[in-house]
Amino acid sequence: MFDQSRINELPLQQGPAAPATAVLEGVRVIDFTHFVAGPLATMTLADFGADxxxxxxxxxxxxxxxxxxSDPELPAQGAPYLWTNRNKRSLALNMKSPEGLEVAKALIESADVLVENFSTGVMERFGLDYETCRKINPRLIYCSVSAxxxxxxxxxxxGFDPIAQAESGFISMNGYSDRQGVRTGSAIMDISTAMTATNAILLALLARQRDGKGQFVEVALFDTAILMTGFAAMQHLTTGHEPQRNGNTSPDTCPSGVFECEDTPFYINCGNDGIFxxxxxxVLERPDIAHDPVLSKRANRLQSRDMLFGLMQDAFSRxxxxxxQPKLRAAGVPSGQVRTLAEALASDEARSRDLVTRIEHPVKGWIPNIATPLRLARTPARPARAAPAVGADTQEILADVLHFDEARIDALRAAGAFGG
Structure with missing residues (x-):
């Protein structure tokens, strides 16, 4: 059950500062995706005006x-689904019927982009593989997201997110050295794959603008997971060193880690000698340490981590x-309180960026919304519209997009194209 009283206390979504044409206005995307990686990619396109x-x-x-x-008043609209499907329209279509496929192919003919993340072979069984779709629409950009x-x-x-984390080596790098590695609580590989897919689609649209041709675009969860191991992969390839689990400390910079002050934990990242x-x-008023000829060099500090951490923890605990916080900020030392998710969403930083708001919903009145992190001054994201119920826009899409008349829609419905 959604806590509506908490939702109603969130600030209202604010629209763009000035009227602007959405950058992807006129781009039509046919979205055959589910779960996270596919829907999050298409939602980003929708945020910036794509239909x-x-x-x-x-x-x-x-x-x-x-x-x-979930909420009893919102069947099939759980909070995670609402997070990945705003600004879209939903068409309920029985893809296992000839009539449903007829509608799908008509949509593909009208589209700029198709995105799918079914298991391998599913689109082929539907008769909607890339080669078939390319014949229907040579300008189509066909993005396939797979494991x-x-x-x-x-x-x-x-493949699912935690499997990609495990097989890419990502889990082996995270956690503490005295126990098994750990996955991230967030579906970080799904989210990064979604971002990669969005970038690939936008690049393909740019290429088509130049030569008028569509193309097949492929993004894989495992490929992205390898990227997400960061520069550790290149460190291994150049030295043979296997990354170790370091908990909250950094193997490359020192002192970087979590410290406890009198009332809360916080993180400091000394990324270079100047910050140290x-x-x-x-901050700590220890010029003797700051200008020590040995400790002022990053490589030497890595060997003296325990001593430095002891000095810092003793000082911070007082x-x-x-x-x-103000002393660290004034000195230009990157640092931040270790917050719970609730604290982060309610923080001054989140509020100052209008990251958490509420938007209208046709049933609940209001639901929460987390804003896109992409900020474009001249062509901003359009105001968020709540994710749709299953098939909420079927009639509208058939009439306004495909220009089917009532008789044709009725015949398709009678044939089972839209289910029971």
Whole structure:
């Protein structure tokens, strides 16, 4: 059950500062995606003006609709689904019927972009593989999101975010050295794959603007997961060193880690020698450490981590965060309180960026919304519209996009194109 009283206390979404034409206005996206990586990519396109038509199985829709929490007044509209599907329209379509496929192909003919993240072989079984769709619409950009790619010996494997974290080596790098590595609580590989897919689609649109041709675009979860291991991958390839789990400390910079002041934990990241000097000279008032000829060099500090951490922890424990935070900020030392998610969403930083607001919903009145992190001054994201119910826009899409008359729509409905 959604806590409506809490939702109603959120600030209202603010629209763009000035009227602007959405940068992707006129771009039509046919969205055959589900769960996170695909829907989050198409939502970003929708945020910036693309007409994203989410094609879903009648009645049930995307399985992600049922992830909790849900609300009895919003069947098949759980909070995670609302997070990845705003600004879209939903078309309920029975893809297993000839009449449903007829509608799908008509949509593809009208589209600029198709995005799918079914298991390998599903689109082929529907008769909607890239080669078939390219013949229907040569200008189509066909983006396929998969676990291990659509070709090769692993194309048949199913993949989810934690599997990609495990197989890419990402889990082995995270956690503490005295226990198994840990996955991230957030679906970080799904989210980064969504961002990669969005970038690939935008690049393909730019290429088509130059030569008028569509193309096949492929993004794989595993490929993105390798990227997300960061520069550790290149460190390994150049030295053979296997990254170790370092908990909250950094293997490359020192002192970087979590410290406890009088009332809360916080993180400091000394990314270079200058930050180290400012930390010890201006914040901790230890110029002798700041200008020590040995400790002032990054490589030497890595060997003296325990000693430095001991000095810092002793000093920080004597005062609350309200004392240390302004001193760290004034000295230009990157630092931040270790917050809970609730604290982060309610923070002054989040409020100053209008990241958490409420938007209108036709049933609930208001639902929460988390703003896109993409800020374009001249062509901003359009105001958020709540994610749709299953098939909420079917009639409108058939009439306004495909220009089907009532007789044709009725015949398709009678034939089962839109389910029961």
């Amino acid at each position: 994203v038509i989410k094609v879903e199985a009648p009645n049930k829709g995307d399985d992600f609709r049922y992830y909790p929490p 291990y790619g659509r070709t090769g010996p692993y194309a048949d494997r199913l 000097v400012r930390l010890f000279e201006q 005062h609350p965060w309200s004392y240390w």
